[in-house]
Amino acid sequence: MIKNLASTLKSKRIAVIGGGIAGSTIALRLAGLDIKVTLFEEGVSLVNGPPVCHLHAGGNLYPDISDAQCLTLLEQSIATMKIYPHCINKRPTVIAIPQRDAGNIETLLPRLELLTQRYKTLIQADESNKVLGEPDDYYQMFTRADLESLKNTTQPPEITKFSDWMTPLAKTLDLDSVKYPLLMVQEYGLSLFRIAASTELSLNASTSCNLLVNNEVMNVAYSANKTWLITHSENGKQTITEVDYLINACGYRTGVIDDMADTPKERMVEFKAAYITHWQQSERWPEVIFHGQRGTPEGMAQLTPYPDGYFQLHGMTEEITLFKNGLVKTTDDSAQPKLDKSFINKLVQGWDKQESDERTQKAINHISHFIPSFNAATIAGRPLFGAQQIPGKDVSLRAYDVSFEGLQYARAEIVKASSALSVADQIIHKLFDCSYTQLSDCNSQNANLVALSESDIDKLACRIAADRNYPTSLAKI
Known part of the structure; x- marks a missing residue:
């Protein structure tokens, strides 16, 4: 056969x-x-x-998507790691709920347990699926007391546990700006x-x-x-x-x-951008996500680390990652949604430097609300950008x-x-x-x-x- x-x-x-x-x-x-x-x-x-920067293994970055989508993302991420073993940045992701946000970490716990059990089942079926660490270590929660205790520690040269990854954030986070506990989950980076x-x-x-x-x-x-x-x-x-x-x-x-x-x-098409910054750091960082309502001034803030002090930023507001009139739909005449000429110009000819710099600085300010010392970060390149298709409505x-x-x-x-x-x-x-x-x-x-x-x-x-x-x-x- x-x-x-x-x-x-x-x-x-x-x-x-x-x-x-x-x-x-x-x-x-x-x-x-x-x-x-x-x-x-x-x-x-x-x-x-x-822009691509992460696998979103369980979709925990998106509180509004279904458990079914999260389970699918988990399985797809494992398969991706197996076919692209040289393309994964193995560092966890921290998820924080700002004080200004209506959500709380506890609402994610049933999903996390569901994902952990699915991960265990996948490993039992095929040992090669164990690419996100031990299933019992899929996530860990940190209280404010945990972060306070890490503020005066030094990250060891060899990182062996979640708390080692949390050290640089504990030293720089405005502890009053977020709710507790914080969540750290084995969701890794993906190098475009x-x-x-x-x-x-x-x-x-x-x-x-x-x-x-x-x-x-x-x-x-x-x-x-x-x-x-x-x-x-x-x-x-x-x-x-x-x-x-x-x-x-x-x-x-x-x-x-x-x-x-x-x-x-x-289908729909949405124009998005992420921004490249440099912030001199001697310790290795996790990715950090601050939840927020999409499209509002308090939209999600995302800090993605790369080597040598480079960080990629998302801010899910219309002044940063999202764009006014940047989401378009198909028409009766064509299956191709029509982006405004200004977006086509960016895709074909590149960005106006002033706009690029202004949006990057706004992204820096967005992160600095939670990590005040990040205001020292500098603009380090042109945006990562593109138009993303979304099937259906x-x-x-x-x-x-x-x-x-x-x-x-x-x-x-x-x-x-x-x-x-x-x-x-x-x-x-x-x-x-x-x-x-x-x-x-x-x-x-x-x-x-x-x-x-x-x-x-x-x-x-x-x-x-x-x-x-x-x-x-x-x-x-």
């Missing part, structure tokens, strides 16, 4: 349009099964989209630049993948031969490629291909996978990076009419990644960051 399936997989040709995290991961999975896949990417390198490097190295080394960067797809058409004809252009030269299956992984421009293929779909949607039109067209519409791998498996399951058991057996006989060296990933990831005018520290573990 496995041999027959493998033969079927190899007999078909698949095109993936879009080399973001979704498209690159799908191509990687297909190539790992020896499926002939062509990946089209308009840019000069892969995975260049909205290292994923870009890993996928590029793997796909270039694969004999099953034809990686076409700097290729703009001009048109797609379904032919009388029941194949897809893809017209694409490289340096002004047009070529037509014929495939059996088409996977639309175009991110915020998914609707453009939908319009070409005459397959309408309802629910702006809080986080765990989403894939949709199909007929038997030969699939859309990969992920909201979170960790969803990409499950999307790939669902596509293979659907397009090739194979069971997940067969797919699992096939996976066990095929490597998803070629053997990559840490030094090769480091070198290429830093080069990609520099080419995009970001500090190379963002590409380091």
